[in-house]
């Protein structure tokens with residue numbers, strides 16, 4: 001089905017194609033077509049105190065405002081991560097800011113956290129009917145100085161807490177200047193500790209337990225990954241999402257759009273992301289669950305991530321190239 005639509009969608013610029021896809025998806029899900037075509041695979045897994053209907057999730061960035069949770073949920077995802085959302089609305093970078101590289105099954109984006117602000121997303125999350133797990137991914141506004149980043153994350157966490165099944169702290173987008181510096185040293189320890197403290201305070205007040213995960217970059221040295229893992233465990237973070245997009249464009253040199261600024265996703269980030277997962281897993285020895293993301297397009301790619309140590313997987317670019325059929329294909333292939 002999707003293979004019929006793809007040439008039309010790919011003839012449009014990526015942001016228009018996104019709007020057209022989401023409008024069509026909304027219609028198809030309201031008519032219950034997607035539910036019938038893509039029934040969710042029931043292969044439940046308990047992790048971080050949550051029951052995930054299956055191990056396949058939608059990665060952050062596709063539904064930044066949570067405008068399409070139920071429609072996307074009707075495609076059979078076990079979990080959906082919305083955002084990245086910031087405290088205040090912001091327009092993101094000027095267009096063009098997203099580029100397809102079909103020869104590499106890849107995308108380069110420099111969206112820059114375009115979003116309508118956390119309150120808009122929370123309104124959507126409030127009314128969701130999606131029965132799977134909902135993650136809300138939070139970030140900082142581009143004009144908030146790095147030293148005040150924790151305040152932005154805390155503002156988002158407070159606003160989103162009631163309607164999130166889990167929360168993700170995004171410190172790995174390459175498109176917000178300086179953000180990735182938060183992954184290192186004392187900055188990370190302080191940030192992780194203050195955010196965990198905040199969530200545990202909300203947990204007590206609300207008699208719930210909302211897991212907090214941290215999303216990391218693929219562009220880290222082995223030592224940095226190990227230090228980061230220790231810091232996150234020490235702070236009491238509940239899970240790690242590996243990985244975001246890469247700044248390494250060596251795989252797409254000479255291709256059309258290959259030198260665009262931004263983060264590269266899809267096939268070119270697959271092996272690096274798997275390496276980060278394996279490094280984390282060997283070091284963590286089960287101390288914290290890992291959500292594996294980066295270049296997954298087939299069941300085989302997802303199995304690779306699980307074998308490297310991931311407990312769950314997420315997809316983004318592969319989903320753009322392959323369409324919804326990949327979701328159940330992957331969910332069926334992953335272990336119970």
Ligand SMILES: Cc1cc2nc3c(=O)[nH]c(=O)nc-3n(C[C@H](O)[C@H](O)[C@H](O)COP(=O)(O)O)c2cc1C
Nearest residue numbers: 059060061083084109243244265266294295316317
């Ligand atoms: C257009 C685009 C926008 C993205 N926006 C976000 C975002 O807002 N927050 C985030 O944590 N990750 C974002 N990502 C990263 C993805 O969630 C994912 O981590 C990364 O693309 C690697 O997975 P993939 O190869 O399956 O795409 C974005 C990716 C793309 C392609």
